[in-house]
Amino acid sequence: MARIAQEFRPRAISAPTWTLESPEQAFAPFTLPASDTPLVSVIIPVYGKLPYTLACLRSIARHGAQTPFEVIIVDDASPDAGVETLGQIGGLRLLENAQNLGFIGSCNAGASAARGSYLLFLNNDTQVTPGWLDRLLDCFREEPGCGIAGSRLVYPDGRLQEAGAIIFSNADGWNYGRFEQPDDPKFLYRRDTDYISGASLMIETALFRQIHGFDVRYAPAYYEDTDLAFAVRGAGKRVIYQPESLIIHFEGITSGTDLQAGVKQYQVVNKSKFAQKWAQVLESQPAPNTPAARAIHHDRRPHILILDALTPDASRDSGSLRLINIMRLLGEMGWRVSFMADNRVASHDEICQLGRLGVHTLCKPWSPSLARWLTGERDTLQAVMLCRHYVATPNLDLVRRLTPRAKVIFDTVDLHFLRERRAAEHTTNKAIASQANASYRRELALIRACDVTLVVSPVEQALLSQEAPDAKVELLSNVHEVFGRNAGFAERKDMVFIGGFGHPPNVDAVNWLISDIYPRIRAARPDMALHLIGDIPEAERLKLSGEGVHIHGRVADIEPWMRGCRVALAPLRYGAGVKGKVNMAMSHGLPVVATSIAAEGMQLHHGDNILVGDDADSFASSVLRLYDDEALWLRLSDRGLDNIRQHFSFSAAREALRRALPPL
Known part of the structure; x- marks a missing residue:
């Protein structure tokens, strides 16, 4: 027995x-x-x-x-x-x-x-x-x-x-x-x-x-x-x-081990x-x-493998938060989820974070290579989700060959070629322009080769309807809980920017904020401090340090700043996709001042649910106006929360996943 x-x-x-x-x-x-x-x-x-x-x-x-x-x-x-x-x-x-x-x-x-x-x-x-x-x-x-x-x-x-x-x-x-x-x-x-x-x-x-x-x-x-x-x-x-x-x-100890x-x-x-x-x-x-x-898995739930560049960590970046919430939704929808990072590295905390969602993390030294694992699971997999073109490109053929019955979903996270094109235009850098063209070819090839493609922005969905009209493209944007406003206007002070230096648009945004925007704000209101949250290298911290600038680095919980600050900033001058820093602030009822690029694709309108400024003067004046106008602040707070409920909720993402996945 x-x-x-x-x-x-x-x-x-x-x-x-x-x-x-x-x-x-x-x-x-x-x-x-x-x-x-x-x-x-x-x-x-x-x-x-x-x-x-x-x-x-x-x-x-x-x-x-x-x-x-x-x-x-x-x-x-x-x-x-x-x-x-x-x-x-x-x-x-x-x-x-x-x-x-x-x-x-x-x-x-x-x-x-x-x-x-x-x-x-x-x-x-x-x-x-x-x-x-x-x-x-x-x-x-x-x-x-x-x-x-x-x-x-x-x-x-x-x-x-x-x-x-x-x-x-x-x-x-x-x-x-x-x-x-x-x-x-x-x-x-x-x-x-x-x-x-x-x-x-x-x-x-x-x-x-x-x-x-x-x-x-x-x-x-x-x-x-x-x-x-x-x-x-x-x-x-x-x-x-x-x-x-x-x-x-x-x-x-109590009953012994002798079966006779x-x-x-x-x-x-x-x-x-x-x-x-x-x-x-x-x-x-x-x-x-x-x-x-x-x-152990004889319940016959459908099985999906998700492959991304790194193991997601919600405290690191908005892309991680989006993927974690997608995995949470998949579990609620009856899917068994396995996850592998392209480098097969995961910390114990990351494994346990995903484990709370019912996700099995495949990583060194415990799991075999992707090829061996797919060979062993080929009969159990109904779907494979490949995230980011530089992960999907080298793995697509392997997935198709070893799991021929699985539906293959390409999650762009954001359209890299679009972000790189904008970076090239912003910097007039020919090398970045060449990289953008290469990314364009890779991403379009993947979009045509995969069964379904996921994008985060309606702007990107419209662009792909022109570039790849025969491809099936679904909108699956950022996914956020609505935390609500936990403190009023008078209880708050200062400004906050969230974004690590692992993402080039954030590097440009912080440097622009420190060099051009914040000096204008501080000249009018020296009492307004600026809080920077996210991975920032020590050498860069020294350059950014100054009166009124507080660099906190990466934090486990951003809630104290979401509750304590009066304005969130998103001074991005290039990029693509939907900006998690904007969504996150709004989900806490924290009003946002952003550039047009940062507000793109999120159904946001200047003066209604956000303030927009595309040069240093207009950006700084919008911050100062919002900082002292309680009625405006409350309107933007309320309507920002409404925007999250309507466009970035779990229910909206659930419907997008149902359209993308094979029927249960």
Whole structure:
């Protein structure tokens, strides 16, 4: 059987990255975080093994949670003197079974006494890590229809124990990822799974009671967590694996590992009970010989690969934010998303950021080359999205050859040839003009060769209708949440420019702003400071520094400036596409002064929802006018928010994706 075979599988070696509470530590009374009005009730069934229970509780005391919770220990008539010791722990609710009820009976008893809206069943041979509880609760807040959320389980020595689990059609179970490396990105993204181990399992209290808790037919233990997951799905809810909740599990401490003796023998006995109860549902489960990597995705969701130059990071640039929001939408629309950067590099934080959206990041050293990965996934892919012409050009033939049935989508991000043409005109640089011509040929060839092309601006869509009239071109602009105005006119001061020096139009804009525009503003109003946000090299910072100029560099959260500044600036003199800095400011209700280029393609009109100035004098005078005119400021703020809702919302992007993607 698969479940038994896993017990003897060769084991990988990994170095643990956490500090464990020692079960051998001498007991001294301590206090757990506790709430009189808990949102979550943590239920820990206990039968002996007091040192491990104490270590578990010390880890909870050490890490706590942002969410109010209570801890309920259900002592199942333990043979040792644990009750007396546990009674000395502050904040702990201690229930004592009059007779031994087994794991299932103890869990159900704890659930009956729980006061929280959610139950978190936790084995006493576990230890928690930061975020253990809060990240599970995230699933119920962020994932529609979440019924169960479960943790990533690891062994104390650093090996992975479980990243969700699979049930095959013969009722065999398989802990996905067992004995592998826990930080492999294929284990770091949220996804639906067949079941979650009861070692760390969260469920809404009302739902648990609706389905009558753990089924007592599996008493004293084993298969009760699998059965619960099937019952939850039968109630129309989802079972979700949450990798950001990391639990260390000393597996086998309570029940042992001998399948022929003790409680562990019920792992075999209860399989037949489970198979009989769920016979009809099991017919649609994967066959026993199905590879785990395929079986874990047997929900048959359509699969898309997205290939871009770099792994997106929302704090880096607006293109990253747009792509992240597109991936979020794809997940909501029922797609399984895999992502690969052209250089196959991704940081742990970037992997986890995408993992929250259910995206599997393919990167070094974990994933193979693009060619090998496509070969292995050719039968699962319904679509491939290639972003930017310099990424799409060298990879299009490979994608067509290895995934001939996949629809190929070219996401221009912006039309590079248009931006480069404008840069050449602005600088009269012949080398840039030559580069623009080369980009034009490459981009037009891709547009004609791909099934669908995405552009961000109606100006670009109109241009391509002339340049490539036979191509299918869809408008999929920037995608923004509407954050709203969180501070009024009088509570704000100063100006802000957002944009890193990795994008040449930003370099020109900042230099123009510092050399020509800001001196005019400062001459009239020396109290108006200028804040620059974005990656700016140290050498450039020295040139830009001056009275009233604050260079913050790249920041993790721009909200303080969106809330605190009175005017956002976009003095771009060339470029293409839609400007994320303008959209972002407007999504926060922050009025914008921009050039015509910066306002292009966004349904913006001078004096209505934006102020426009194309030379230093008009730009500076527009800033000064807006800065002191509260009525104008409020009108631009309100109408800028309306513009985001109408043209750059998730609903507009969702419709564009539906038109571009193959039908589900």
